[in-house]
Amino acid sequence: MAEPILSVRNLQTQFAAQEGVVHAVDGVDFDVFEGRTLGVVGESGCGKSVTARSILGIVESPGRVVGGQILLRPAKGGAPIDLLTLSPKAMRDIRGPEIALVFQEPMASFSQYYTIGNQITEAIRLHMGMDANAARARAIDLLDMVGVPQPSRRVDEYPFQLSGGLRQRVMIAMALACDPRVLIADEPTTALDVTTQAQILDLLRELQQKRGLAIILITHDMGVIAEMAHDVAVMYLGRAVETGPVGEIFSSPKHPYTRALLRSIPTVLAKPRTRLPTIAGSIPHPFNRPTGCPYHPRCSEIITGLCETAEPPAVGEASREVRCFLHGGRP
Amino acid sequence: MIAFLLRRLALGVMTIWLISVLSFVIIQLPPGDFVDAYIAQLASSGSSVSAEEAQAMRLQYGLGQPFYVQYGKWISRVVVGDFGESMEWRRPVTQVIGDRLWLTLLLSLGALIVTWTLALPIGIYSAVRQYSVADYIFTLVGFIGIAVPNFLMALIIMYFAFKFFGASVGGLFSAEFAMAPWSWAKAWDLAKHLPLPAVILALGGTAQLIRIMRANLLDELRRPYVVTARAKGLSETRVILKYPVRAALNPFASNIAYLFPYLVSGSIIISIVLGLPTVGPLLVKSLVAQDMFLAGTIVLLLGVLTVVGTFISDLVLMWVDPRLRHQMD
Structure with missing residues (x-):
């Protein structure tokens, strides 16, 4: 396989609170390739969104990236650069032209005080050095590309004048404004109804085929993963517990957590009126992180005496890793 | 948008009218009138006013008449720009307020x-x-x-x-x-x-x-x-x-x-x-002396300023908040 465009290595992001330090992202590894989609999946609070923000260097205080590497392969070729070593100024030139972000709540993620045209063109003018007219023409083209009807009229409208689906299309147009190579979509369809969801996912896939975009798709929805992702990283408590190609993750999941997630997908083949299996327990409070394997208190296949004390290392080849003692790595 | 502004303007005029009625009522609320206050003030400095003189003054300012007659006379002159005469200063109110x-x-x-x-x-x-x-x-x-x-x-x-x-x-x-x-x-x-x-x-x-x-x-x-x-x-x-x-x-x-x-x-x-030399001290003095036309005029002016301020603030709000602007249309 080709070189990854973006590699995350042992990423660690912490939030210092008065009660202690929260390890929101605690050693995440994954690779993203051109023209492919990496699905990052996990329950709420597992550190998916913080991972996305860490990559862009926009983690909000008191959060801080404390370790690891975020390696971006330059467009011109050459050795990968570690984004964590860049100056704030250099990092701002990454945001937009190299890596862009699509957010979960299209309503809250726009300012209601400026037209969508204004909010799209500011990035174009900043990074591409276009004048106001050229930037406006580009914004209209972008709106047209993401399927916004009557783009030359819509460009002067405010976000509150658009429907939820249109707003998310505009959000995607805004993210693509400066031709990024990597697009991070953080739960892009969660706030939308099912039909609109399907349209937005289609749009993302179409844009990926046209432009060879690398997409990191963050979701808690295994259905979305099955439909969209080429590769999958399953996250639990700030850690990627299993990674691999989407087919293998679905056909032969290794980590008990992945298996539990897959069992809890509703299927039309299930017997009517049976309960959907759920994962026992809930995500531990961030301040009471379990020792050993973080999943052991909820695990049905716990190896008593081992999982509570030792942390399982990642085993397997780079494209198919799992962190579980059932699959090796015992001390 | 235009309709909204006209409606706001009409409401503003109504509000100012209500303020004029209220201020007139409030000024009259304390017992006695300007002549009583005037007599008391003279008495404290040792001189006095005869009953006939007091009666003549009341007649001159129309103080004996019912409230609505007094108010009617005052307001009908105010709308043509004549704010009456200050009883205490014995000069037109506009001159007293002046700069x-x-x-x-x-x-x-x-x-x-x-x-x-x-x-x-x-x-x-x-x-x-x-x-x-x-x-x-x-x-x-x-x-x-x-x-x-x-x-x-x-x-x-x-x-x-x-x-x-x-x-x-x-x-x-x-x-x-x-x-x-x-x-x-x-x-x-x-x-x-x-x-x-x-x-x-x-x-x-x-x-x-x-x-x-x-x-x-x-x-x-x-x-x-x-x-x-x-x-x-x-x-x-x-x-x-x-x-x-x-x-x-x-x-x-x-x-x-x-x-x-x-x-x-x-x-x-x-x-x-x-x-x-602002209107503040003047208002206090006119209220103490029950100098009705002066006090009434100042309260009315303050009312107008408040209404105008609200109106300006509405305009600014519509200017800064596109959501409000679009609700209007």
């Missing part, structure tokens, strides 16, 4: 400018650098500013100005200009005297507005659209000034309406303490 109205407006406007130029940047700084040393200092100073009555502040500043600089800070004019007709020299003299009372008047409001701005901006800084702006690669200064500050300005705009009457009524005590 005082414009000086009051000027002082309030000065205080408003001071308030905004101080409160906006300090509020923004305090929110962006929450819990920094400077934030704590501004907070402390701000609370002192809110807690200390501004007339006390005026007294303290007067004391120190006199003690250390030998300067008298009272009044808006130097002695030689106080009675002089308007000239460039007099205007310059006013410009030199205006800043200090404007700053004193502005202190309380500034402290309040800093708190409002800080709280609003802290709210807005945590909104997702701020993260969106950062993700576009804008510089942090640009992000903050363009997005959350803009949203936090809304309450500032609606605050204009309240700030104006607050400044005018707040200036009464300060004007008395600092000896400023």
